[in-house]
Amino acid sequence: MSSLERFATEKSTVTGIVLFNLLLPDAIKRTGSASVDQIASANIHAYVGVAILILVVLRLTLRVVQGVPASPPQEPKIIRLGSQAVHVFLYGLLIAMPATGMVAYYLGFRAAGDVHADILKVILWLLIVGHVLGALAHHFYWKTDILRRMTVG
Template sequence: MESSTPVSFSLSQRVLHWGTALLVFFNLLFADGIEEWNRAIRRTGSATAEQVAGANIHAYVGIAILILVALRLILRFTSGVPAAPPEEPALFRLGAKIAHVALYLLLIAMPLTGIGAYYLGNGQAGDVHADVLKVLLWIVVIAHVLGALVHQFYWKTNVLRRMTVG
C-alpha cells in the first residue's frame, strides 16, 4: 500500500463503482421479476418458468453486486481513496463518511437478505430486504448523488472528475 493519498480513483475503482451503480439501479428499478415470483409463490406455492427466470435475473444481479462491492472494498483498503477536497466543510465531510459506510453496509446487506429470502426461503429476510433496506438504499443513493452534484456545481470541486475520467 502506498503511503501517499491518491489524487484520483484508479481505473479499476472507477469501473467497479459505475458497474455497481448500474447493477444497483437495474435491480432497484426493475424488480418486477422477483416481485411476480414472490406473489406467485405466496398465492399458489409455485411459479412459472418465466417468473423463475425473472427472479433469477434479479438474484444474479444481486450476487454480482455483492461480488463487485467485495472487490471495491479490497481496492479501497489496498489502494486508498482520494482525500476530501478542502472546499468541503467538516460537517459535510463527516456526513460523506457516514453515507459511504451506510452505502457499503446496505450494498452488502441487500444481497445477503435477498439470498436469505430467495434461496433459503426466509420470509423475514425478504421483508427486511424489500420493505426496509430498499427504502434506506434509495435514501442513501439519492444523498450520494446530491452530494456529488453539490461538489460539482456549488463547491466546484473535482469530485465527479475523480470518479469519471480520473
C-alpha cells in the same frame, strides 16, 4: 489506466448493476406461486445480487489496499463526516441487500425477504438520492472535481 480511472470504472460497474437490480420489478408475487417468467426474472435478480456482493467485497478490498482519493480541501468538515457516514451505510446496504435476498430466496425465510424488499430497498434509494445530491453540491456549489471522479475518473 491510472488507479483513479480504475477506481471510477469499477465503481461505475457496481453502480450500473445495483440500479439494474433496483429497477427490476419484483419477480415473484407474494401469493406463493410464480410463473415461469417470474422465476426466470427472480433468478436473474438473484444472480445479479450475488455479483453485486462479490464486486462490493472486491471494491472494499481495493479501498483498503489502494486507499481512496483525498477529500477536496474546500469541503467543510461536517460535510466530510456526513459523506463518510453515507459511504459506510451504502457499503453496509450493498452487503446486507444481497445477503438478505439470498437468505430469503435460497433458504426460504420470508422475513428476510420483507426486510430486503420493504426496508433495505427504501433506505438504499434514500441514500442514493443523498449521494447524488451531495455530488451535485460538490460540482455546482463547491466547484470540486468529485462528480468527475465519480463518473469518469
